[in-house]
Amino acid sequence: QVQLVESGGGLVQAGGSLRLSCAASGRSFRLYNVGWFRQAPGKEREFVAAISWSTSTTIYADSVKGRFTISRDNAKNTAALQMNNLKPEDTAVYYCAARSGVLQTEKASYDYWGQGTQVTVSD
Numbered sequence: 001q002v003q004l005v006e007s008g009g010g011l012v013q014a015g016g017s018l019r020l021s022c023a024a025s026g027r028s029f030r031l032y033n034v035g036w037f038r039q040a041p042g043k044e045r046e047f048v049a050a051i052s053w054s055t056s057t058t059i060y061a062d063s064v065k066g067r068f069t070i071s072r073d074n075a076k077n078t079a080a081l082q083m084n085n086l087k088p089e090d091t092a093v094y095y096c097a098a099r100s101g102v103l104q105t106e107k108a109s110y111d112y113w114g115q116g117t118q119v120t121v122s123d
Contacts, residue, residue, distance in 0.1 A: 002026040002112040004096045009117030016086050020117060022079040022096030030074035033103045035110055036081045038092035038119075045095070047105040049081060057103055064090075086121045093118050 008020040022034065035050040049070040050059045058070055064083075072079040079096060094117050097110035104110070 002029055002032060002098050004098060004112055004114035006094065006096050006114045006117040009094060009119045011120045011122065012086055013122050014086060014088055016121070017082070017084045018086065018119060020081040020083065020094055020096075020119070022081075022114060024077045024079070024098065026077075029077045029098070032098040032100055032112075034070075034072055034079040035097045035099070035104070035107075036070060036079075037095045037097060037107055037110075038090075039095070039116075040089075040092040043092075045107055047107065048094070050103055050105060051079065052103045059103060059105060061105075083119070086119075088121045088123055091119060091121050 003025040005023045031053050033052050036048040037045050038048050039045040047061050051070045051072050067085045069082040096114040098112040099110040
């Protein structure tokens with residue numbers, strides 16, 4: 001069992017940066033792959049980025065590639081999403097999720113979810 005809590009969201013101007021954090025409880029966190037997803041009003045939840053349990057593999061959505069960086073610290077049971085050069089279209093609730101097995105981009109394959117943190121990017 002893994003519990004996830006996101007933090008770090010807020011209001012930022014376009015071109016600015018935010019760093020989201022995901023704090024996990026449960027000693028098996030280091031064995032789980034971690035994904036970040038986001039959901040804008042009226043839209044489906046979409047994949048943003050994922051990192052393998054070993055940190056050796058990362059995957060990014062095309063829309064954030066080159067601007068966002070996913071990382072994790074297994075010793076601290078945390079994961080993070082550094083978001084640079086933010087755009088208004090990045091406005092959404094951002095969720096941290098965890099799954100065992102193969103690294104995936106499909107949200108339905110993730111077993112554990114946080115409650116989300118709001119990111120709002122103004123023009």
